[in-house]
Amino acid sequence: xxxxxxxxxxxxxxxxxxxxxxxxxxxxxxxxxxxxxxxxxxxxxxxxxxxxxxxxxxxxxxxxxxxxxxxxxxxxxxxxxxxxxxxxxxxxxxxxxxxxxxxxxxxxxxxxxxxxxxxxxxxxxxxxxxxxxxxxxxxxxxxxxxxxxxxxxxxxxxxxxxxxxxxxxxxxxxxxxxxxxxxxxxxxxxxxxxxxxxxxxxxxxxxxxxxxxxxxxxxxxxxxxxxxxxxxxxxxxxxxxxxxxxxxxxxxxxxxxxxxxxxxxxxxxxxxxxxxxxxxxxxxxxxxxxxxxxxxxxxxxxxxxxxxxxxx
Amino acid sequence: xxxxxxxxxxxxxxxxxxxxxxxxxxxxxxxxxxxxxxxxxxxxxxxxxxxxxxxxxxxxxxxxxxxxxxxxxxxxxxxxxxxxxxxxxxxxxxxxxxxxxxxxxxxxxxxxxxxxxxxxxxxxxxxxxxxxxxxxxxxxxxxxxxxxxxxxxxxxxxxxxxxxxxxxxxxxxxxxxxxxxxxxxxxxxxxxxxxxxxxxxxxxxxxxxxxxxxxxxxxxxxxxxxxxxxxxxxxxxxxxxxxxxxxxxxxxxxxxxxxxxxxxxxxxxxxxxxxxxxxxxxxxxxxxxxxxxxxxxxxxxxxxxxxxxxxxxxxxxxxxxxxxxxxxxxxxxxxxxxxxxxxxxxxxxxxxxxxxxxxxxxxxxxxxxxxxxxxxxxxxxxxxxxxxxxxxxxxxxxxxxxxxxxxxxxxxxxxxxxxxxxxxxxxxxxxxxxxxxxxxxxxxxxxxxxxxxxxxxxxxxxxxxxxxxxxx
Numbered sequence: 001x002x003x004x005x006x007x008x009x010x011x012x013x014x015x016x017x018x019x020x021x022x023x024x025x026x027x028x029x030x031x032x033x034x035x036x037x038x039x040x041x042x043x044x045x046x047x048x049x050x051x052x053x054x055x056x057x058x059x060x061x062x063x064x065x066x067x068x069x070x071x072x073x074x075x076x077x078x079x080x081x082x083x084x085x086x087x088x089x090x091x092x093x094x095x096x097x098x099x100x101x102x103x104x105x106x107x108x109x110x111x112x113x114x115x116x117x118x119x120x121x122x123x124x125x126x127x128x129x130x131x132x133x134x135x136x137x138x139x140x141x142x143x144x145x146x147x148x149x150x151x152x153x154x155x156x157x158x159x160x161x162x163x164x165x166x167x168x169x170x171x172x173x174x175x176x177x178x179x180x181x182x183x184x185x186x187x188x189x190x191x192x193x194x195x196x197x198x199x200x201x202x203x204x205x206x207x208x209x210x211x212x213x214x215x216x217x218x219x220x221x222x223x224x225x226x227x228x229x230x231x232x233x234x235x236x237x238x239x240x241x242x243x244x245x246x247x248x249x250x251x252x253x254x255x256x257x258x259x260x261x262x263x264x265x266x267x268x269x270x271x272x273x274x275x276x277x278x279x280x281x282x283x284x285x286x287x288x289x290x291x292x293x294x295x296x297x298x299x300x301x302x303x304x305x306x307x308x309x310x311x312x
Numbered sequence: 313x314x315x316x317x318x319x320x321x322x323x324x325x326x327x328x329x330x331x332x333x334x335x336x337x338x339x340x341x342x343x344x345x346x347x348x349x350x351x352x353x354x355x356x357x358x359x360x361x362x363x364x365x366x367x368x369x370x371x372x373x374x375x376x377x378x379x380x381x382x383x384x385x386x387x388x389x390x391x392x393x394x395x396x397x398x399x400x401x402x403x404x405x406x407x408x409x410x411x412x413x414x415x416x417x418x419x420x421x422x423x424x425x426x427x428x429x430x431x432x433x434x435x436x437x438x439x440x441x442x443x444x445x446x447x448x449x450x451x452x453x454x455x456x457x458x459x460x461x462x463x464x465x466x467x468x469x470x471x472x473x474x475x476x477x478x479x480x481x482x483x484x485x486x487x488x489x490x491x492x493x494x495x496x497x498x499x500x501x502x503x504x505x506x507x508x509x510x511x512x513x514x515x516x517x518x519x520x521x522x523x524x525x526x527x528x529x530x531x532x533x534x535x536x537x538x539x540x541x542x543x544x545x546x547x548x549x550x551x552x553x554x555x556x557x558x559x560x561x562x563x564x565x566x567x568x569x570x571x572x573x574x575x576x577x578x579x580x581x582x583x584x585x586x587x588x589x590x591x592x593x594x595x596x597x598x599x600x601x602x603x604x605x606x607x608x609x610x611x612x613x614x615x616x617x618x619x620x621x622x623x624x625x626x627x628x629x630x631x632x633x634x635x636x637x638x639x640x641x642x643x644x645x646x647x648x649x650x651x652x653x654x655x656x657x658x659x660x661x662x663x664x665x666x667x668x669x670x671x672x673x674x675x676x677x678x679x680x681x682x683x684x685x686x687x688x689x690x691x692x693x694x695x696x697x698x699x700x701x702x703x704x705x706x707x708x709x710x711x712x713x714x715x716x717x718x719x720x721x722x723x724x725x726x727x728x729x730x731x732x733x734x735x736x737x738x739x740x741x742x743x744x745x746x747x748x749x750x751x752x753x754x755x756x757x758x759x760x761x762x763x764x765x766x767x768x769x770x771x772x773x774x775x776x777x778x779x780x781x782x783x784x
């Protein structure tokens with residue numbers, strides 16, 4: 001049997017897929033971590049081999065992965081993809097059990113399962129001036145759409161924020177694609193002191209106008225952003241990050257209320273008109289498992305310790 | 313041969329399959345039904361009148377040769393029995409457990425006219441289970457000449473599994489693509505372990521792999537690879553879509569976003585696929601211990617959800633259905649099992665609104681009473697609201713089990729046409745879609761139905777695909 005029914009055969013990314021002699025020696029490649037970088041405390045950037053996903057990826061889409069056979073399914077937005085190399089880049093904050101398991105994997109390790117690209121792509125067009133607001137790991141979520149909008153001829157202004165200097169991520173990436181950039185930390189240990197929403201307000205007060213705002217970050221941040229942009233009637237797109245199980249429209253666990261209707265973020269999103277999202281109910285839903293997770297985490301202290309040692 | 317005179321065969325009582333005691337089984341996820349002993353199976357098989365016209369077989373969607381396989385059991389040849397079934401039904405251990413025999417084969421059994429029909433399902437299960445060890449050792453080889461043709465199957469549920477087996481036996485190179493990380497579709501994420509042990513599904517998948525069928529997980533056709541690419545880049549000559557009906561319906565009433573409300577799919581996926589019932593599982597499931605749970609719906613999935621909730625420790629589980637017990641689509645056996653386990657039924661009740669506390673957790677549901685009116689298009693009497701009959705039921709959790717819509721992931725695929733229910737348009741004879749060379753069957757075409765009808769469609773599609781491949 002020829003190997004070109006293997007979805008992750010590396011050769012498939014090029015037209016050499018018809019070269020049978022090459023293909024027969026291919027073994028099924030899993031999702032190898034080709035690069036792992038700790039970019040902030042508990043935040044890791046992974047470059048993962050997933051040629052088919054990389055080839056299909058369009059800005060705004062996500063994947064669902066399981067680091068180990070026993071892990072839960074974690075949805076992660078793709079930060080960027082290298083179609084030639086067949087890799088995708090993911091940024092992960094190790095906070096739950098499964099993200100800790102992922103953080104425990106090293107370069108050269110395989111990710112057990114990885115499915116994608118999922119969800120709709122971002123709407124790309126020549127809007128004019130687009131303001132990107134990224135907070136925390138949301139900075140990575142908004143990167144692909146920012147980069148693509150830049151390439152589409154938009155003027156990109158970025159506001160990126162973090163808790164403190166240590167947690168500031170992807171600044172260099174954003175500098176490259178931004179016409180103007182504002183960097184903030186909550187405590188002022190790096191860049192300007194303040195929240196991204198304060199900077200947003202200031203820009204509006206200066207009389208700046210934006211044709212579109214893209215916001216990605218913690219739900220309270222996105223809610224604050226849309227509350228401001230609503231006043232100025234700026235179309236605002238948010239990328240939602242609800243609790244998900246399958247990621248393919250099967251469970252409805254990721255449902256959110258948008259424009260008074262229930263949507264499934266995984267298949268209807270993940271991006272929505274921020275002015276229509278019911279953030280309050282989504283924030284409550286995202287806390288549904290907090291107690292259970294905390295209990296489980298307590299049980300798994302040893303796992304955590306091992307992961308921490310491996311990442312030291 | 314069965315040498316017992318017909319008259320005496322009719323005097324043998326039907327054997328009820330043993331089951332775990334209700335108070336024991338609510339505390340575990342092990343299979344409820346315990347199967348027949350060889351003695352019970354033999355006696356049950358001896359009840360068969362071996363009717364020449366086999367009305368049982370005629371009413372089976374895949375026309376299993378029922379009298380023939382039962383005769384083999386009578387002769388003590390269980391392997392012969394299962395092999396007889398396998399000629400028509402690839403998944404005897406599965407269908408013996410989850411097929412609605414009472415409305416299919418057993419409903420036409422001649423014995424049923426005066427007494428109880430032969431327990432065909434139980435015998436099917438017995439013939440599969442009693443030979444599992446032997447069949448594990450037996451590796452089936454394809455005898456047909458290789459056709460050199462590649463066929464891709466989308467989804468790994470019962471329709472695709474049946475289709476894959478037939479296509480492989482016809483000498484084709486078959487690859488099954490599955491989006492999730494486990495094979496079996498609804499058999500693994502939907503039907504709970506206590507009704508269908510996952511090891512049975514694994515066994516069936518392994519048998520197909522031994523037959524040369526290739527399985528690829530984590531591939532979502534339409535996203536990871538498109539249908540067009542399968543033809544163009546993968547050298548595939550024909551495609552079968554068996555993507556199922558997995559998009560859960562919600563009630564569409566206020567408060568459905570509250571925490572504590574699951575779709576049946578979410579509850580069952582967390583518990584079955586992600587194994588949340590095992591202590592070491594990482595995927596969390598909301599804490600059911602001591603809680604009051606309302607399950608909405610009257611089908612097998614509603615029963616599965618209610619019984620899963622009990623096993624997760626719920627103190628009280630209600631099934632709330634807007635018609636009466638008569639109209640419930642669930643199998644009788646499942647309803648009885650649920651009732652024995654302590655599930656309470658609220659018939660002729662329909663939800664109006666979910667009410668939550670200030671933290672967004674479900675705390676009650678407002679219901680109204682119904683009465684049955686004139687029959688609707690489905691032939692079932694339509695529930696009509698009784699004005700002024702509203703009441704509030706305190707619950708901590710709710711599970712919505714009112715059916716699923718067709719899989720949404722292929723809707724953007726060019727060339728495919730869908731009905732207004734988003735099921736695929738197919739030629740009813742050949743099961744070919746509006747795209748030449750692309751066939752479809754199972755729930756993606758019919759909407760939510762049964763494992764056996766999906767399997768039947770998979771087999772029919774395999775025949776059509778074979779025809780198509782011969783002429784292309």
